[in-house]
Amino acid sequence: MPTFSALSLFSGAGGMDIGVRQAGFEVLACIEVDPHCCQTLRSAIEREGLKTVLFEKDIRQVDPSQLKADLGLQTGELDLLFGGSPCQSFSQAGKHGSLEDERGLLLFEFVRFAKALKPKVIVIEQVKGVLKALDQLGKVGGVCESLIGQIEELGYKLKLQIINSANYGVAQTRERVFIVATESGTCFDFPLPTHGKLDIQFSLFPIKQCTTVGEALKGLGSPSKDKDNQPEDSHIDITPAGDRRRIHGVPEGSFLARELHLPETQRCRLTKKDTTKFRRLSFSKLSLTLRCGEIFFHPIEDRYLTPREYMRIHGYPDNYFLKGPVRGRSGRVRHLDQHRQIANSVPPPVACAIAKEVLEFIAREKVLSKSSRKPFVNV
Numbered sequence: 164m165p166t167f168s169a170l171s172l173f174s175g176a177g178g179m180d181i182g183v184r185q186a187g188f189e190v191l192a193c194i195e196v197d198p199h200c201c202q203t204l205r206s207a208i209e210r211e212g213l214k215t216v217l218f219e220k221d222i223r224q225v226d227p228s229q230l231k232a233d234l235g236l237q238t239g240e241l242d243l244l245f246g247g248s249p250c251q252s253f254s255q256a257g258k259h260g261s262l263e264d265e266r267g268l269l270l271f272e273f274v275r276f277a278k279a280l281k282p283k284v285i286v287i288e289q290v291k292g293v294l295k296a297l298d299q300l301g302k303v304g305g306v307c308e309s310l311i312g313q314i315e316e317l318g319y320k321l322k323l324q325i326i327n328s329a330n331y332g333v334a335q336t337r338e339r340v341f342i343v344a345t346e347s348g349t350c351f352d353f354p355l356p357t358h359g360k361l362d363i364q365f366s367l368f369p370i371k372q373c374t375t376v377g378e379a380l381k382g383l384g385s386p387s388k389d390k391d392n393q394p395e396d397s398h399i400d401i402t403p404a405g406d407r408r409r410i411h412g413v414p415e416g417s418f419l420a421r422e423l424h425l426p427e428t429q430r431c432r433l434t435k436k437d438t439t440k441f442r443r444l445s446f447s448k449l450s451l452t453l454r455c456g457e458i459f460f461h462p463i464e465d466r467y468l469t470p471r472e473y474m475r476i477h478g479y480p481d482n483y484f485l486k487g488p489v490r491g492r493s494g495r496v497r498h499l500d501q502h503r504q505i506a507n508s509v510p511p512p513v514a515c516a517i518a519k520e521v522l523e524f525i526a527r528e529k530v531l532s533k534s535s536r537k538p539f540v541n542v
Contacts, residue, residue, distance in 0.1 A: 166187075166189075167187055167188045167189065167242045167243070167522055167525065168188065168189055168191050168236075168240070168241055168242045168243070169183050169188040169189065169190045169191065169241070169242060169243040169244070169245060170190070170191055170192055170193075170230075170234075170241055170243070170244050170245070170276070170280070170282070171183070171190050171192070171193035171194065171245060171246055172193075172194050172222060172244070172245070172246030172248070172272065172273065172276065173194070173195065173222065173246040173247055173248045173249065173269070174193035174194060174195040174200070174204055174246065175195060175197070175200050175247070175504065175507055175508045176200050176203050176204075176485065176499075176504035176505060176507070176508045177193070177200075177203060177204050177207055177483075177508070178477065178478075178479065178505075178508030178509045178510060178511050178514065179245060179246065179247060179288065179508065179509040179511075179514040180193060180204075180207075180215075180514075181479065181480070181483065181511040181514065181515075182509070182510075182511040182512065182513065182514025182515035182516075182517075182518055183243070183245060183514055183515070183518045184213075185511065185515040185518075186514075186515050186518030186519040186521070186522050187518075187519070187522050188242065188243055188518060188522065189214070190213070190215045191214075191215065191216065191234050191236075191241075192215060192216040192217070192218060192230070192234060193215060193216075193217055193218070194218045194220070194222050194225055195217070195218075195219065196219070196220060196221050196222070197498050197499050198219070198487075198498055199486060199487025199488070199498050199499050199500070199501075199504065200487070200498075200499060200504055201217060201219045202486035202487055203484070203485050203486045203487065203504060204217055205217055205486075206484060206486050207483060207484075210482075210484075216233075216234070218230075222269065222272050223269075223272070227275060227276045227278075227279035227280055228279045231279060231280055236280065238279075238280065238281050239280075239281040239282075239283075239346075241280050241281075241282040241283070242282065242283050242284065242522075242525055243282060243283070243284050243285075243286065243518070243521060243525075244273070244276055244277060244280060244282040244284070244285045244286075245285070245286040245287070245518075246273070246286075246287065246288070247287070247288035247289060247339075247509055248269040248270045248272065248273070248287075248289065249269055270287075270289065270293070270306070270310060271309075271310065271313070273285060273287055273310075273314070274310070274313045274314060274317070277314060277317055277319070277344075278317055281317070281346070282346075283345070283346055283525055283528070284343065284344065284345050284346070284351075284521050284524065284525060285314065285319065285342075285343070285344040286341065286342070286343050286344075286517060286518070286521065287310075287341070287342040287344075288339055288340070288341055288509050289339065289340045289342075290339060290340065291325060291338055291339065291340055293306060293307050293340055294307050294340060310342075311323075311342070314344050318346060319344035319345060319346055320344065320345050320346075320350070320351075321342060321343070321344045322342070322343050322344075322345075322350065322351050322353070323340060323341070323342050323343075324340075324341055324353045325338055325339070325340055325341075326338070326339060326340075326341050326353070326513060326517075328478070328510045328512070328513050329358065329373050329374075329449050330356035330357065330358055330359060330373075331354075331356065331357055331358060331510075331512045331513050331516045332357060332358050332371070332374050332478065332512045333374065333476075333477065333478045333510045333512050333513060334373075334374040334375055334376050334378065334379035334449055334450055334475075334476045334478075335449055335450040335451070335452060335453060335476050335477065335510070336449045336450070336451060336452060337452045337453070337510065338452075339509070339513075341353070341517060343517070343521070345524065349524075349527075349528060349531075351520070351521075351524055352520065353517065353520065354516040354517060354519065354520045356370055357370055357371060357516070358370055358371045358372065358373050358374065359371075359372070359373060360372070360373055373449055374449075375446065375447055375448060375449065376444045376445060376446055376447075376448065376449065376450050376462065376476060377446030377447060377462075379450075379475045379476050380446075380472055380475055380476070383398060383471065383472065383475065384398075386398045386399050386400040386466075386469045386471075386472075387399045387400070388400050393489060395484055396471050396481070396484065397469065397470035397471045397474070397484065397485050397489065397501055398469045398470075398471035398472070399469055399470070399471075399489055400466045400467065400469060401467065401489050401490070401491050402465070402466040402467045402491065403491050403492070406441075406467070406491070406492060407465045407466065408429070409429055409431075409441055410441055410443065410460050410465050410466075411465050412425050412429070413425075413441065413443055413460075414443070415443055415444075415445050415446065415462045415463055416443060416444065416445030416448060416462070417442075417443060418437070418438055418439070418440065418441055418442040418443070419433055419437075419440065419441035419442075420433035420434060420435055420436075420437045420438070420440070420441070421435070421438075439451065439454060439456075439457050439459075440457055441460065442457070442459050442460060443459070443460045443461070443462055443463075444459050444460070444461070444462050444468070445462055446462045446463075450476045453473060453476065453477060453502075453505060453506040454506055455502075455503045455506045455507060457492065458491075458492055458502050467491070467492070467502075470485055470489055470501035470502055470504075470505065473501075473502055473505040473506070474505055477505050477508065477510050477511075478510040478511045478512040478513070479505070479511055480511070485501045485504055485505075487499065487500060487501055487504065488500050488501070489501045489502070490502075
């Protein structure tokens with residue numbers, strides 16, 4: 164067995180997997196149902212020569228006890244169980260289906276796997292809406308309370324924190340809930356921020372200035388426009404002509420609905436609440452949270468940001484490549500396109516920062532466990 168082992172649930176495009184591997188874990192297996200995400204994961208496994216086993220199936224059809232046997236694991240041997248289940252049922256931008264949406268119930272798959280595997284640490288990522296999500300009895304916050312209660316019943320101690328990706332070098336304001344459960348009685352500490360705004364810098368503990376969109380995109384040349392020959396790095400412009408016309412005249416960092424001087428035929432039915440539709444980012448600022456519903460526009464060019472530019476803003480390494488279709492705003496696709504693969508994923512730098520703390524926590528616990536053993540004395 165590797166020194167530090169991990170199992171990835173709801174792997175998506177692999178953002179969280181990247182960070183966990185960068186921290187020093189070996190991801191034994193990942194489970195994902197979306198075929199385009201699986202293409203991305205399979206490509207990464209083959210390209211990097213990883214030993215990770217990919218299970219392309221609905222997680223509800225996976226027997227964790229059989230998986231444990233297939234991976235050659237003993238109960239309690241796995242170091243880290245991690246992932247982020249689908250967030251649509253808890254998202255503030257969604258229909259707030261909570262547990263009435265079957266995707267909301269997937270959150271409790273972590274309990275099923277933890278019960279069978281008994282990992283040393285569990286890391287769960289979700290949108291902030293999960294904190295107030297209604298349970299089946301209509302109790303506010305009941306979903307999170309139930310999840311925590313069920314994991315604690317397995318003997319784990321939990322710690323929860325809302326983390327902004329911008330505080331870990333990601334060029335994006337993105338707040339998500341992270342739950343870390345440890346089997347040890349020792350308290351886990353989340354990593355301290357490495358980046359921040361100048362107005363909150365502390366001289367005693369200096370941190371770096373937040374990464375801007377301009378810094379994240381630095382060095383990328385002009386994107387390809389050849390839709391028939393999609394480049395491997397996904398730096399391709401697929402903006403429809405109609406959307407090019409509508410974004411024209413919108414200044415850097417602004418959005419179409421705000422620009423009342425533009426023709427009404429260009430603004431159409433947009434209202435002042437449509438702050439994320441036809442939105443340009445700004446080179447000098449952080450990006451808004453990348454979304455699945457809309458694609459943000461380049462700061463100064465009349466086009467969408469490319470999938471590669473999304474990856475840069477999200478903190479993906481340049482040697483990681485997406486697979487699957489690249490669709491425009493008006494394009495419909497049954498499964499995830501490349502922009503959505505990124506927007507749905509955990510930024511690798513955030514995953515890495517948390518996973519490093521988890522690895523150090525496990526290492527310390529192993530040392531404490533050995534030192535606490537009483538030596539055998541033959542009388």
